[in-house]
Amino acid sequence: MPELPEVETVRRGLEELLIGKTIAAVTVYYPPLVKNVTVEAFCEALKQQTFRSIARHGKYLIFIMDNIVWLSHLRMEGRYHLRALKERTKHEHVVFTLTDGECLFYHDTRKFGTMHLFYTVDVAAIKALPPLTQVGPEPFDPLLTGETLKERIRTSKRPVKGVLLDQTIISGLGNIYVDEVCFRCKLDPQTPIDRLSVPMLSDLIAQSRAVLTAAIAAGGTTIRTFVSSKQIHGRFQNSLLVHQQKLCPNCGGLIEKIRVAGRGTFWCRVCQTIPEK
DNA sequence: CAGTTCGCCTGGGGGC
DNA sequence: TGCCCCCAGGCGAACT
Numbered sequence: 065m066p067e068l069p070e071v072e073t074v075r076r077g078l079e080e081l082l083i084g085k086t087i088a089a090v091t092v093y094y095p096p097l098v099k100n101v102t103v104e105a106f107c108e109a110l111k112q113q114t115f116r117s118i119a120r121h122g123k124y125l126i127f128i129m130d131n132i133v134w135l136s137h138l139r140m141e142g143r144y145h146l147r148a149l150k151e152r153t154k155h156e157h158v159v160f161t162l163t164d165g166e167c168l169f170y171h172d173t174r175k176f177g178t179m180h181l182f183y184t185v186d187v188a189a190i191k192a193l194p195p196l197t198q199v200g201p202e203p204f205d206p207l208l209t210g211e212t213l214k215e216r217i218r219t220s221k222r223p224v225k226g227v228l229l230d231q232t233i234i235s236g237l238g239n240i241y242v243d244e245v246c247f248r249c250k251l252d253p254q255t256p257i258d259r260l261s262v263p264m265l266s267d268l269i270a271q272s273r274a275v276l277t278a279a280i281a282a283g284g285t286t287i288r289t290f291v292s293s294k295q296i297h298g299r300f301q302n303s304l305l306v307h308q309q310k311l312c313p314n315c316g317g318l319i320e321k322i323r324v325a326g327r328g329t330f331w332c333r334v335c336q337t338i339p340e341k
Numbered sequence: 342c343a344g345t346t347c348g349c350c351t352g353g354g355g356g357c
Numbered sequence: 358t359g360c361c362c363c364c365a366g367g368c369g370a371a372c373t
Contacts, residue, residue, distance in 0.1 A: 066367095096349090123367080139367050140350090155351085174350040176367070198368085222344070231368080239366065326346075327366065 066138045068123060068202065068236030069279035070298065074144065075120045081146050082115040086163040087129075094157035097172070099195075100180045109181055110134070110160070119187065122199040122235030126187060133185055135195070139176035145169045199235045203272035208234065210266030217257050224260065225253035226325035228268070237272060239327050240285055240307045245271045246336060247306040253324045253331055255338045264339065278303065306330045 066074065090107040092098060098106045113129035120126060125136040136142070145156075146168050152159055158170035158179070170177070182190050190196060200216070201208040216233050227233055228242045237245065246253040248271040249264070260268070279285060284298030306312070309319045312332035322329050 137367080140365080172350095173352070174366095176350065178368090195368095220343075226344085229367085325344095328364085 067238035067241050068276055070284035071120055071123050072280050073284040075118050075125055078144060079118045086114040087160050088163045089161045091159045094175055097157055097177060097179055099178050106181050121196055122231055128185055131185060133182045133190055135180040137178045141174050142172040142177035198232055200232045202236045203269050208269055210262040213265045214262055221256040221258050223324055224251055224255045224257050227257045229325060241275050243307040243330050244275045244305060250336055252336045252338045253329050259339055259341050
């Protein structure tokens with residue numbers, strides 16, 4: 065379940081492996097994965113294009129080539145592997161053959177991942193088009209503050225967990241890190257967002273930054289299936305305070321699992337509370 | 342119109 | 358051992 069730290073780990077790995085390399089041919093074995101153009105157009109556009117840089121916006125990877133840009137969202141289980149062998153394994157749905165003979169494979173067991181193509185290298189212009197219009201500021205964005213977050217949520221009474229998962233409001237957090245942020249802020253994840261003062265909203269952003277920064281430094285979190293393109297497991301699962309945990313590191317009580325905003329949610333009902341308004 | 346549920350997918354685990 | 362059912366969850370669409 066790649067969230068921002070896992071996508072950033074993948075981005076860094078791919079940058080090391082791919083910059084300066086050129087695509088000779090592309091084959092897509094699961095067409096619905098390509099979203100905004102036909103599979104034929106996608107494959108044709110990528111031919112003879114060289115990887116110039118790889119960026120990221122929220123959980124989207126942005127591949128900047130000579131005169132096109134393509135996006136890749138890994139959703140739950142998308143991965144990239146670079147190998148010399150051309151043989152495709154069961155869940156490899158896209159094969160990018162490089163001019164040096166190596167192949168880049170896109171592997172996605174559950175086929176949830178997506179790709180988009182744009183006929184420009186103007187990334188600012190692409191961010192003004194779907195799907196990136198749906199991606200709000202990252203917690204690292206200096207323009208995201210307690211005040212501006214308050215403006216974005218306006219009169220909403222959604223649970224704080226639902227707001228933190230909403231990529232249009234704040235991007236990069238997924239189920240694991242949202243549980244960690246709520247724990248660090250000592251907030252019941254079910255707290256209606258309108259119960260939070262501006263300083264509390266600022267704390268949500270500060271803790272989001274802290275958790276994501278630490279997770280990037282650890283190479284992401286490996287729960288279930290995440291492995292980077294260099295086959296390296298993340299290490300942040302060893303630093304999780306509440307997600308998938310049994311005992312609260314603060315009070316020693318039992319961590320409970322409930323459903324909030326449609327997601328499995330880990331929390332400590334003693335240490336995480338709804339603030340008095 | 343805001344908030345919730347569904348559907349997309351597959352593999353893994355629990356129950357019997 | 359094997360089958361069935363449920364669960365995992367990012368995100369857009371459909372629904373209330």
